[in-house]
Amino acid sequence: DAGVIQSPRHEVTEMGQEVTLRCKPISGHNSLFWYRQTMMRGLELLIYFNNNVPIDDSGMPEDRFSAKMPNASFSTLKIQPSEPRDSAVYFCASSLSGDTGELFFGEGSRLTVL
Amino acid sequence: AQSVTQLDSQVPVFEEAPVELRCNYSSSVSVYLFWYVQYPNQGLQLLLKYLSGSTLVKGINGFEAEFNKSQTSFHLRKPSVHISDTAEYFCAVRKTNFGNEKLTFGTGTRLTIIP
Numbered sequence: 001d002a003g004v005i006q007s008p009r010h011e012v013t014e015m016g017q018e019v020t021l022r023c024k025p026i027s028g029h030n031s032l033f034w035y036r037q038t039m040m041r042g043l044e045l046l047i048y049f050n051n052n053v054p055i056d057d058s059g060m061p062e063d064r065f066s067a068k069m070p071n072a073s074f075s076t077l078k079i080q081p082s083e084p085r086d087s088a089v090y091f092c093a094s095s096l097s098g099d100t101g102e103l104f105f106g107e108g109s110r111l112t113v114l
Numbered sequence: 115a116q117s118v119t120q121l122d123s124q125v126p127v128f129e130e131a132p133v134e135l136r137c138n139y140s141s142s143v144s145v146y147l148f149w150y151v152q153y154p155n156q157g158l159q160l161l162l163k164y165l166s167g168s169t170l171v172k173g174i175n176g177f178e179a180e181f182n183k184s185q186t187s188f189h190l191r192k193p194s195v196h197i198s199d200t201a202e203y204f205c206a207v208r209k210t211n212f213g214n215e216k217l218t219f220g221t222g223t224r225l226t227i228i229p
Contacts, residue, residue, distance in 0.1 A: 004157070031215050043204065043219040056216060091157055095215060100146060100165050103217055105157030 002026070004106035006092050012112045018080040021109045024073055025094030033103060034067055034077050035091040043091075049075065050097050082113045116141035116207045120220035127195050128228045135190040135223045137205030147188040148206040148217065149179055158204060164188060175199065200227045 005024040013019055025032050033048040047057040052069045060067070064083070069075040079086055089110045093103040121136045139145065146165050150158040162173025169181040179190045188205060205220040 033216065042221040045216055045218070048216055050215065093157075097215060100163065102148070102160050102163065103158075105159065107155075107157045 004092055004094050004104055006090075006106035006109050008109055009107065010110045010112075012114065013082055014114050015083055016081045017113075018078065019082045019086075019111060019113075021077040021090050021092075021111070023075045023077070023092030023106060025075070025092070026104055027073070029094035029096050029104070030072065031095045031097045032069060032075050033093045033095075034075070035093065037089045037091060037108070038087075046077070046090075079111075082111075084113045087111055087113050116143075116145060116209065116218050118205050118207050118218055118220035120205055120223050122223050123221065124224045124226065126226045126228055129197055130194050132193050133191065133195050133199075133225065135203050135205075135225065137188045137190065137220060139186050139188065139205070139207045141186075141207060141209070144210045145207045146210055147179075147181060148208075149173065149177070149188075149190050150204045150206060150219075151175075152202045152204065152222075154201075161190070161203070195225075195227050197227050197229060199225060201225060 007022045031050050034046040036044045046059045047067045049069045067077045089108040091108045093105045095103050117140045119138045127133045148163045149161040151161050152158045161177050162171050164171045164181045172178045177192050181188050202222045202224050204222050206217045208217045
């Protein structure tokens with residue numbers, strides 16, 4: 001079975017550019033999470049969706065960040081404009097809501113903003 | 115809100131020696147507890163979880179953890195480590211009530227196995 005699929009795996013961009021990260025959750029899962037991992041701050045939850053609806057976006061750093069989930073099999077995290085401090089590994093994870101909460105993670109998208 | 119503290123950021127251990135990675139949590143409500151492992155350049159994968167019942171939980175790769183409610187701890191142990199256990203380990207907590215799915219992670223413990 002395919003796991004959580006993220007793209008791109010690596011992205012290098014210049015400050016001010018728009019960045020779009022993509023995620024395909026595991027089929028049948030109805031909760032989706034975006035996490036950011038940095039050395040300084042560890043793993044931070046940015047936003048999570050349940051049945052395609054954003055439930056908690058309190059971790060989204062600022063208005064430059066936005067996330068969408070137009071359907072059950074696709075989500076995007078967009079940063080516009082990007083800044084060097086956004087450099088991190090961004091993970092997408094999915095789970096089956098109402099279950100015991102095990103998250104299945106993608107392999108991450110490593111973003112470097114120059 | 116719940117929180118997780120992993121007391122050790124790095125733990126070096128000789129191969130075949132036992133190891134304990136410490137995790138303490140704080141929450142005003144009942145919680146589920148998890149340990150995840152992250153190998154280099156990979157996402158996190160579940161090692162084990164405590165939901166209810168027996169306080170000793172066994173997971174994959176020979177790891178186990180014990181839930182101690184009075185000490186609000188969920189320490190991870192392995193009696194004999196292998197080189198392949200070199201990775202970063204994360205403790206995580208979430209509330210038990212459905213509809214609140216988010217996991218809060220600790221800062222991680224990097225386990226290094228010395229040959």
